[in-house]
Amino acid sequence: MQQPELIPHLFRTEYRKIIAVLCKRFGFEQIETAEDIASETFMTAAQTWGLQGIPQNPVAWLYTVAKNKASNFLKRQAVYNHKVVKDPAVNEDTSTMPAYEIDLSPQNINDSQLQMMFAICHPAIATEAQIGLSLRILCGFGIEEIADAFLSNKETINKRLFRAKEKLRSENIAIELPELAQIDERLGTVLATLYLLFSEGYYSVSNNKTLRKELCFEAMRLCYMLVENKHTNKPPVNALLSLMCFHASRFEARLDRNGELILYEEQDTSLWDADLISKGGYFLNCSASGNQLSKYHLEAAIAYWNTQKDDTKEKWEAVLQLYNRLLQIEYSPIAALNRTFALSKANGAPEAIIEAEKLQLTNNHFYFTLLGELYTGINNRKAIQHFQQALALAKTNTDKQVIQKKLDKIAH
Amino acid sequence: MKDYLLVYRADYTTIPDRTPEEAAAMTKRWMDWIGSIAAQNKLTDRGQRLAASGKVVKNESTVTNGPYAEIKESIGGYSIIKANSYEEAIVLAKGCPVFTQGGNVEVREISPM
Numbered sequence: 001m002q003q004p005e006l007i008p009h010l011f012r013t014e015y016r017k018i019i020a021v022l023c024k025r026f027g028f029e030q031i032e033t034a035e036d037i038a039s040e041t042f043m044t045a046a047q048t049w050g051l052q053g054i055p056q057n058p059v060a061w062l063y064t065v066a067k068n069k070a071s072n073f074l075k076r077q078a079v080y081n082h083k084v085v086k087d088p089a090v091n092e093d094t095s096t097m098p099a100y101e102i103d104l105s106p107q108n109i110n111d112s113q114l115q116m117m118f119a120i121c122h123p124a125i126a127t128e129a130q131i132g133l134s135l136r137i138l139c140g141f142g143i144e145e146i147a148d149a150f151l152s153n154k155e156t157i158n159k160r161l162f163r164a165k166e167k168l169r170s171e172n173i174a175i176e177l178p179e180l181a182q183i184d185e186r187l188g189t190v191l192a193t194l195y196l197l198f199s200e201g202y203y204s205v206s207n208n209k210t211l212r213k214e215l216c217f218e219a220m221r222l223c224y225m226l227v228e229n230k231h232t233n234k235p236p237v238n239a240l241l242s243l244m245c246f247h248a249s250r251f252e253a254r255l256d257r258n259g260e261l262i263l264y265e266e267q268d269t270s271l272w273d274a275d276l277i278s279k280g281g282y283f284l285n286c287s288a289s290g291n292q293l294s295k296y297h298l299e300a301a302i303a304y305w306n307t308q309k310d311d312t313k314e315k316w317e318a319v320l321q322l323y324n325r326l327l328q329i330e331y332s333p334i335a336a337l338n339r340t341f342a343l344s345k346a347n348g349a350p351e352a353i354i355e356a357e358k359l360q361l362t363n364n365h366f367y368f369t370l371l372g373e374l375y376t377g378i379n380n381r382k383a384i385q386h387f388q389q390a391l392a393l394a395k396t397n398t399d400k401q402v403i404q405k406k407l408d409k410i411a412h
Numbered sequence: 413m414k415d416y417l418l419v420y421r422a423d424y425t426t427i428p429d430r431t432p433e434e435a436a437a438m439t440k441r442w443m444d445w446i447g448s449i450a451a452q453n454k455l456t457d458r459g460q461r462l463a464a465s466g467k468v469v470k471n472e473s474t475v476t477n478g479p480y481a482e483i484k485e486s487i488g489g490y491s492i493i494k495a496n497s498y499e500e501a502i503v504l505a506k507g508c509p510v511f512t513q514g515g516n517v518e519v520r521e522i523s524p525m
Contacts, residue, residue: 321447323451324446324447328446331450331453355448359451359452
């Protein structure tokens with residue numbers, strides 16, 4: 001790899017490791033310093049490598065520079081505390097080296113990242129801030145990339161991150177794994193954030209396909225870290241990872257070259273990633289222990305059935321029952337609509353129409369699209385009316401095109 | 413929105429033994445029915461089934477095999493739903509699979525303490 005590509009590549013893989021270790025060491029009080037040191041390390045690399053060429057082991061080089069910068073900071077701070085603030089707690093002898101050593105071993109990097117994940121996904125931090133901080137600190141995304149993913153601008157993202165960091169400090173959140181007895185409860189928030197991170201990429205309004213894919217794979221990477229740690233390798237974590245694998249397997253098939261959505265029925269199944277589908281199956285099996293049935297288990301099982309494209313009775317009956325159970329755990333309009341679609345496949349459209357009309361999700365264009373589809377072939381006049389209502393409510397061009405296509409199909 | 417308790421009652425002694433297929437079909441009917449309520453965001457608690465027999469503690473010294481000797485019907489299960497009024501709760505209770513077993517649903521508004 002040449003220098004111009006090497007530094008951004010290393011930034012993506014190494015920045016997050018350096019920042020996690022430094023933050024863990026300095027505490028959230030000094031999170032900005034940690035960010036500055038990590039960023040300066042890459043600036044130093046860009047300058048030095050440009051003049052002297054790329055070192056033999058670029059990663060080790062970055063770690064050495066980061067360590068030096070961090071130790072210098074700690075020494076300066078100790079001197080300041082001792083001489084200026086006259087803090088009696090500070091040892092006179094500032095030359096004792098171990099106090100300023102920065103541990104960038106794989107083990108400490110991994111531990112620090114996991115602890116950071118729990119700190120950022122703390123229930124006291126607002127969801128939106130958790131996502132932003134995760135992208136910045138756990139995934140090493142640039143401010144511009146985060147802004148792009150949220151269709152926002154750099155100022156807004158900077159402000160949001162600033163407030164989130166203030167919150168980490170004011171809530172006095174520790175960078176550590178929760179106690180074993182609390183892990184299940186705290187994992188709930190972590191998993192919810194990872195799932196949102198994944199969905200942000202999967203369903204994002206941004207047309208930047210590469211960026212969207214990276215968001216998804218980052219969420220999967222973080223989830224995999226949880227699977228690898230024996231304390232956090234719990235059934236719902238495996239279920240979530242399974243769900244992500246199944247969804248991600250359709251990544252290439254569900255977006256066209258312009259980043260526009262291709263509907264499930266129209267996808268080219270040869271583009272489905274068989275490797276990810278089999279990984280999804282593997283983690284789904286791993287999730288089947290214990291007696292806890294999380295919503296991720298149910299969603300992963302539904303996602304499994306979605307990798308089976310054939311319209312069998314067995315498939316739709318299974319999907320219907322999974323949605324019945326999912327809705328008992330957590331209601332969402334989209335689950336209610338999908339349940340009704342599965343009902344039409346399993347029990348027939350007439351029953352599904354009666355059920356659909358009970359939902360009354362009258363400000364949701366998917367609701368009218370579903371009714372339009374259920375009425376197609378039964379009462380086309382009503383189907384057209386519903387599709388037209390859906391068209392009036394749809395906001396994005398993609399949604400409008402999809403509905404228009406269905407309307408055209410009835411007309412001909 | 414208020415919570416309403418649905419109590420499912422039937423005379424379980426008269427229900428003929430079912431084949432596994434019939435039992436599966438009955439389970440599906442229950443699941444589809446409760447799923448329909450959940451899809452309307454009107455399910456508070458799916459509730460549970462109750463075992464066929466039980467005990468009734470009448471006072472310090474008297475315990476009988478229950479539920480109730482005087483009536484044939486017994487409680488088979490319960491759920492808690494959300495509704496704005498009794499009328500709405502009754503509409504939700506209609507279609508309950510217990511009717512196909514000759515049973516009934518008692519609808520009671522929950523009045524929080």
